[in-house]
Amino acid sequence: MKFVKKHLVEIIIFIIFFGIVIFGLTTFFMLWNVGSGNKYGTRLNGISKVELGDKYLNSTMKKIKENEIVSKVNSNITGRIIKYIITVKNGTDLNKAKELTTVVVESLKEDELEFYDIQVYLLEEDANEESKYPKIGYKHKSSEAFVWSNN
Numbered sequence: 001m002k003f004v005k006k007h008l009v010e011i012i013i014f015i016i017f018f019g020i021v022i023f024g025l026t027t028f029f030m031l032w033n034v035g036s037g038n039k040y041g042t043r044l045n046g047i048s049k050v051e052l053g054d055k056y057l058n059s060t061m062k063k064i065k066e067n068e069i070v071s072k073v074n075s076n077i078t079g080r081i082i083k084y085i086i087t088v089k090n091g092t093d094l095n096k097a098k099e100l101t102t103v104v105v106e107s108l109k110e111d112e113l114e115f116y117d118i119q120v121y122l123l124e125e126d127a128n129e130e131s132k133y134p135k136i137g138y139k140h141k142s143s144e145a146f147v148w149s150n151n
Contacts, residue, residue, distance in 0.1 A: 044079060050115045052077055060084075060107045064100055071125055077116075080141070085121045094132045097122050101137055101146050117141050 004011065061073045064086060072087040084104060088097045101120050105113065117140050124133035137146040 046115070047080070050112045052082070052112065056107070060104060063103050063107065067100060069096060070100070080115065081117045081119060083119045085123065087123045087125060090125050092124065094135065098137065098148065114141055120146065
């Protein structure tokens with residue numbers, strides 16, 4: 001007991017120091033493990049059942065390019081989002097360009113439509129300030145139609 005009374009300050013400092021070290025290590029390991037998981041979390045569960053690949057993208061881009069108003073098409077799949085960047089010829093009516101989304105939707109099966117979200121970027125070859133372009137259309141997996149940007 002004499003030892004404790006004699007070194008009381010040192011014991012308190014040691015306990016505080018030990019507590020800070022334990023707190024720091026706990027915080028470090030909690031933060032370290034956060035970034036080690038899948039960046040999509042569990043959002044991609046079941047993707048193997050409806051996985052789309054380059055074959056789908058190439059065939060859909062080919063169908064879109066067959067339209068005379070289209071000059072260029074790019075596409076990719078990121079997680080659950082299918083993205084199309086469609087460049088149309090100058091002077092193309094916006095409603096006619098928006099109709100290109102039917103090709104995208106018709107090329108997907110029902111289970112694929114229920115899994116993937118679709119984004120369509122419509123651009124004009126030489127867009128200027130007076131142009132109606134760019135327009136961005138988005139279709140959520142649970143919706144029936146595209147919602148278009150209002151810029």
